[in-house]
Amino acid sequence: MWWGRGQGNSASYYQPAMELPDLKAACPEYGEVHSQVLQDVLRRVDKTYQAFFRRIANGETPGYPRFQGANRYHSVTYPQYGNGAVLDGSVLSLSRIGRIPIRLHRSLHGTPKTVTISREADGWYASCSCADVPTESLPSTKRETGIDVGLKVFLITADGKIIENPRHYRTAEKQLAKAQRRIARRKKGSERRKKAGALLKRKHQKVQRQRRDFHHKMALALLHTYDTIYLEDLQVRNMVRNRHLAKSISDASWGQFRTILAFKAACAGKRVFAIPPAFTSQDCSGCGERVPKSLSVRTHVCPNCGLVIDRDENAALNILRAGPRLVFFGFMPTSQTRSIEQPAVHKMRCGLSGDG
Ligand SMILES: [Zn+2]
Numbered sequence: 001m002w003w004g005r006g007q008g009n010s011a012s013y014y015q016p017a018m019e020l021p022d023l024k025a026a027c028p029e030y031g032e033v034h035s036q037v038l039q040d041v042l043r044r045v046d047k048t049y050q051a052f053f054r055r056i057a058n059g060e061t062p063g064y065p066r067f068q069g070a071n072r073y074h075s076v077t078y079p080q081y082g083n084g085a086v087l088d089g090s091v092l093s094l095s096r097i098g099r100i101p102i103r104l105h106r107s108l109h110g111t112p113k114t115v116t117i118s119r120e121a122d123g124w125y126a127s128c129s130c131a132d133v134p135t136e137s138l139p140s141t142k143r144e145t146g147i148d149v150g151l152k153v154f155l156i157t158a159d160g161k162i163i164e165n166p167r168h169y170r171t172a173e174k175q176l177a178k179a180q181r182r183i184a185r186r187k188k189g190s191e192r193r194k195k196a197g198a199l200l201k202r203k204h205q206k207v208q209r210q211r212r213d214f215h216h217k218m219a220l221a222l223l224h225t226y227d228t229i230y231l232e233d234l235q236v237r238n239m240v241r242n243r244h245l246a247k248s249i250s251d252a253s254w255g256q257f258r259t260i261l262a263f264k265a266a267c268a269g270k271r272v273f274a275i276p277p278a279f280t281s282q283d284c285s286g287c288g289e290r291v292p293k294s295l296s297v298r299t300h301v302c303p304n305c306g307l308v309i310d311r312d313e314n315a316a317l318n319i320l321r322a323g324p325r326l327v328f329f330g331f332m333p334t335s336q337t338r339s340i341e342q343p344a345v346h347k348m349r350c351g352l353s354g355d356g
Pocket of ligand 1: 284285286287288289302303304305306307
């Protein structure tokens with residue numbers, strides 16, 4: 001009713017925000033939620049609609065935003081630290097909820113801005129996003145490289161260094177499949193099926209955590225070695241549609257790695273450039289000759305100059321060659337354009353029990 005079709009995107013946040021008092025009168029249970037938290041829900045809806053209309057304007061065909069029921073809604077945000085949510089030692093005070101003990105592993109740095117409470121597979125977490133976090137720069141090495149995402153390996157640098165995919169990926173995949181089959185065996189709506197579902201969620205969470213941990217470590221290792229890193233600006237969303245399964249998985253993971261690398265680079269005073277992909281795997285890094293090859297051809301063999309080199313290493317060399325040229329023409333590093341305004345998020349475990 002508030003956000004009917006074809007209503008445009010202008011009034012979607014502010015108008016309902018003004019109607020909130022009426023809504024609270026109609027639904028007394030909303031009075032039990034902090035007002036800023038309710039306003040944040042409207043902000044989220046607004047964001048969804050903005051994105052929806054933006055994508056329509058771009059000629060895409062997005063799905064119309066759908067109502068999300070309670071079991072699809074996993075977090076609430078206190079948009080102003082100090083107003084409804086405040087951290088007092090190892091206790092988080094939340095207005096209308098109470099004082100909650102927190103497992104705080106590191107102290108907060110910078111100025112806390114927002115607090116988001118979220119439910120994950122293994123319990124509740126509070127994420128505090130902070131602004132003005134002091135950066136710690138890494139020593140300069142005066143080295144630069146190009147990196148390419150591999151199919152069999154995680155990535156390869158222009159100087160031929162290979163980072164393998166961690167072995168635990170395979171183990172985790174098997175465990176996920178097993179947990180998935182367990183759900184399928186159990187009767188719909190049964191308690192046992194619910195339990196199996198919770199187990200699958202925890203397995204997924206574990207895989208995500210292992211992957212993120214790996215990405216953080218590899219990003220840091222690269223930034224210790226190089227001052228400037230060029231990589232290919234793959235359109236992750238398009239690539240995931242690729243029917244080649246292994247490739248689509250590695251590309252999805254690549255997207256996260258790129259974000260982490262750019263963010264860490266910004267903090268470390270280093271630079272990461274995502275350059276538009278243009279024939280990086282097809283062209284010869286030795287002489288520039290275009291050598292067309294399908295995805296299954298893993299070695300680049302140049303009929304022109306006789307260069308024989310691994311396909312991905314050839315691509316990494318092309319990326320390293322194209323990068324500085326684009327930078328010369330004013331191309332901006334992703335480590336500046338995207339990440340710096342992103343606040344640092346500090347996540348802590350809440351001492352709530354159960355998953356209610
Ligand atoms: Zn060649």
